[in-house]
Amino acid sequence: MHPHPDDSTGARVARARKTRRLTQRGLATRASVSYSTVTKVEQGAIAASPAVLGALARALSIPVTELTGQPYMDDLRADQVDGLIQPLREALDLYDVGADPEVRPRSVAELHAESERLCAAARRAELRQVTAALPGLLTELTAAAHEADSELAWKALAASYRTGHDVAAKFGMLDLCTIALERMEWASVRASDPIGSAVRQCMRGLVYLRGGDYRTGLRLVQSGMRTVEQADPGVEREVVTGRLHLGAAVLYARAGDDRADEHLAEAERYAAKTGEQQTVRWLCFGPKNVAVHRVSAYAERDRYAEAVEAASKMSASGLPASRVAHHHAEVARAQMVIGRNDDAFGSLKLARSVAPQQTRLHPLVRETFAGLEAAKRRLPDSFLSFGAWLKN
Template identity: 40%
Template sequence: MPTPDAGSTGQRIKEQRRLARLSQRELAARIPYSYSLLNQVECGARPASDAFVAAVAAALGIDIAHLQGPPHVTDMQQGRLAALMSPIRQALDLYDLDHEPLVGVPVATLTAEADRICQQVRATHLRAAARDLPAVISGLTQAARTAPRITTWRALASTYRTAHDIALKVGYPDLAIVALDRMGWAAERASDPCLAAIRQYKRALGHAESAQDLGRRLVEAGHALVADESSREALAVAGQLHLGASAVAARAGDRAAVDRHIAAARELAGRVGGEAREVHWLSFGQMNVSLHEMGAAITMRHYDDALRQARAMKLPAATLTSRRARFLVDRATVEMETGHTDAALRHLVEARRAAPEQTRYHPRTRETVTGLLHSARRTPDTLGHMAAWIGL
């Protein structure tokens, strides 16, 4: 029997029925169609006619658009996000334009503001960071082009990296690619091999799923940039590149390569000593390695291994909010996939409490909530609220 894709009408009927806490037989009793037909529509064996969809929507007390296409609340979210991201896109487009003289904002002030915005991203205050970022990009771009200095180019490259991170976290991969291109442009002028290597790491992650060999080559290019460097900064960047390589290998299902890169990253983390938070906002260290090892296990669908790793992991109190929330979403996914639905929902709620904006837009949140809806006989209030919150 065919399985419906995530965007099919049958799948949406099933999700909305479970949100209404109805069994298939209970919903069938409310519509002028048989239980058998409802069952076949939900599993994708039969198409849903317009009249059938209208009857189901009426029985569930929802707008028909919820069953025919993307939920209305998601459209509203996307509209708000588009308005928020448009100024960032415009700021990224300024890079090659002539500028008027500086309007009196010192470069040191702009650099400090760029660091503050990066801290906002790490604290998962994504909307606040996105609102403040365009003015800083514009100011640093203007400063770098009118009075070029290595420190200014370096600050601008770092700010472009922040734009990339925000765009990726809220679901704008096309804009993230543009930001990485700008980062490379500024890093080249800053003559900073570590920044250039970080760009290659980010590029590799962007290509990991669709082109595993390209991802591997980008990581190798990043390693070549810091191969002759021995500073703590360079060691941390090299270690982060190995973590990127582990993600690339995991998406290709190459367990041996994953283990090899995780081991290399652990060795470098030992040489770095502690967590290198001051190195280009990487926070590279042993905990970061463990989190990537668990992430690789999830990607390869080795859920029992990932669950064992997650339950053994104790995040320090000082763990960054963005990292803690990502761990909680990942753990929720693992708990759900191994049949521990109550624990999965509990971790999702905790992630939402810790970092609502990041959790809401994280693709794994939607996947996990959808999985919980499909496995639940009855939808708990908490799950229903979570589903409505993310736009299901």
């Protein structure tokens, strides 16, 4: 089934523009986007890039998710995830009322182990399972942290709030992302954990990246860099610092600023020291992830041929499924833009094979698929089947 034309990104842009009583040329001027891009996006002739969507959303004073149509509630209902969101919201809300006398939490050690398990599952993009288990864990950890008031309990609670952010981001619920990160900072302060606070600033910067506010995102990442300097020297500090440089690289790239390359070089320097790391604060960092971000930084600056070439020279195998699927989605868009539509469709299928639920809910995947449809080139029969899977 093909998406209804009134439910496309282009149609949403047109509706929002008309609500603001702007002409296409007026929107283009306000967003610093070419007039031809605005008209083609509204007509569905081209797929809007994340940077274009961010610029249009800011010019229209609306969230990017209003243009992408997130969260995709029909898909969440089909996957039986929608009913799991409210318990997560409630668990995030009841953070400061002390221990619930009716809750008898497991030991802090057991809860910490469960927190680590869910963090790892989120990296594998097991979104439904994580969302189902997380509210109960947060309830227990909240009680345990208030009762034990131990560093380990607060750290485990902060890490679980971060997992809440991760699943909310995959579902396109940016308001829930913000709430989860506020709770993460609250718990990190009680754990006297500058590393946790720095990770939170990095994640917060990426929320602003998705919202198209790159300047604020960079300010948050820079704040994280100052915070991580308060941590003791060691691999944790190096991994988090390297990840902050990767965050800065993507933010600069999305803004079209070549200072992205300086931060990639810094991240590469840290990665050479840390090697491949995936369990340090459940951050994926190392030479492979730097290479993945280099591909992303090329694509964000519309250097699509360089992005495809860089991707052809590296392998994302061994990285978490969530990161690998996102990488294949970014490569697919770059391949589509330079006219390699068969390869682009192949990359979309790779993303689906690695992390099907995440891929189905990814706005970049949907925009790329729409662009391939608009190209009207001869593609294999399985192309239509992919479209039906994406929308059903």
